[in-house]
Amino acid sequence: MTTTLRPAGPGRDGVYSICANGRAIGGVHLTPLGPWGVGTGWILHIQVLPSRRRRGHACVAMLAAEEVMRGRRCTRMAAAVPEGNRAATGLVQALGYAPDSRRLAAGVRATGLPSGVRMMDTDEREEWCAAELHRYAESLRAAGWAAPAAQARAQARLDHPTAPAPYTLGDGAAVWVAHGVILALTAPNPEATATLLRAAGHVTASQGLHEMAIDLSDDTHMKACTAAGFAPRTRYWGKPIL
Numbered sequence: 140m141t142t143t144l145r146p147a148g149p150g151r152d153g154v155y156s157i158c159a160n161g162r163a164i165g166g167v168h169l170t171p172l173g174p175w176g177v178g179t180g181w182i183l184h185i186q187v188l189p190s191r192r193r194r195g196h197a198c199v200a201m202l203a204a205e206e207v208m209r210g211r212r213c214t215r216m217a218a219a220v221p222e223g224n225r226a227a228t229g230l231v232q233a234l235g236y237a238p239d240s241r242r243l244a245a246g247v248r249a250t251g252l253p254s255g256v257r258m259m260d261t262d263e264r265e266e267w268c269a270a271e272l273h274r275y276a277e278s279l280r281a282a283g284w285a286a287p288a289a290q291a292r293a294q295a296r297l298d299h300p301t302a303p304a305p306y307t308l309g310d311g312a313a314v315w316v317a318h319g320v321i322l323a324l325t326a327p328n329p330e331a332t333a334t335l336l337r338a339a340g341h342v343t344a345s346q347g348l349h350e351m352a353i354d355l356s357d358d359t360h361m362k363a364c365t366a367a368g369f370a371p372r373t374r375y376w377g378k379p380i381l
């Protein structure tokens with residue numbers, strides 16, 4: 140049995156049919172652009188017809204997808220797998236992907252900004268963003284990312300063109316939330332984290348959204364997020380493809 144990827148057609152950039160002996164038995168959606176910046180290729184979605192599963196088709200399709208992304212100058216692959224999706228988790232594990240960050244989500248209510256929280260002014264914002272960029276890039280490097288890839292991912296995280304300014308409690312403690320996603324959070328202790336999460340929830344609810352999300356790359360804010368009602372939603376996986 141020969142498994143191949145075929146472009147799904149004009150106007151469907153990045154969408155491929157997974158074919159077994161020439162017949163479409165599934166599909167995969169790829170992009171060289173994503174939330175981790177230039178150089179990381181994303182598997183946005185993959186599926187195989189239920190009747191054709193567990194025959195290695197997805198595995199071969201993923202390896203072909205890596206080849207496609209290498210051709211788009213990517214040096215890493217990434218995939219977002221919903222929590223509890225055993226088949227997709229087994230698939231990425233079988234292909235050598237390592238667990239990266241985790242997305243958690245929580246419902247929000249407009250409760251008013253907690254006392255002591257205010258929007259940053261322009262100078263504070265510049266200083267805090269520069270420090271946050273450095274801190275995050277260093278944490279990625281400590282986790283094994285090559286320096287340019289770490290820098291690209293850290294930059295992509297804070298490169299939000301329409302985000303309003305971060306909210307701060309002073310002394311560098313701040314949260315930056317845009318369209319229901321917390322882009323960055325720095326806090327000296329769990330109390331400050333909880334206050335900033337409440338502020339982010341209020342800001343998000345005031346925009347008419349019902350839920351906010353945060354990506355955690357380590358356990359620093361995990362306890363405070365769980366206490367604030369966040370639950371795991373998605374696990375990100377990645378691997379180098381040099």
Ligand SMILES: CC(C)(COP(=O)(O)OP(=O)(O)OC[C@H]1O[C@@H](n2cnc3c(N)ncnc32)[C@H](O)[C@@H]1OP(=O)(O)O)[C@@H](O)C(=O)NCCC(=O)NCCS
Binds near residue numbers: 188199
């Ligand atoms: C995930 C999916 C694409 C896997 O397709 P597939 O062709 O069956 O996968 P493969 O046969 O190539 O499996 C490769 C390896 O992945 C793992 N795997 C696949 N399905 C698995 C399952 N149900 N449970 C545990 N591990 C699984 C195994 O390690 C497997 O190797 P093995 O069969 O030698 O044990 C398929 O189950 C699917 O279409 N699911 C629904 C859509 C979906 O959830 N997509 C992922 C969204 S991110």
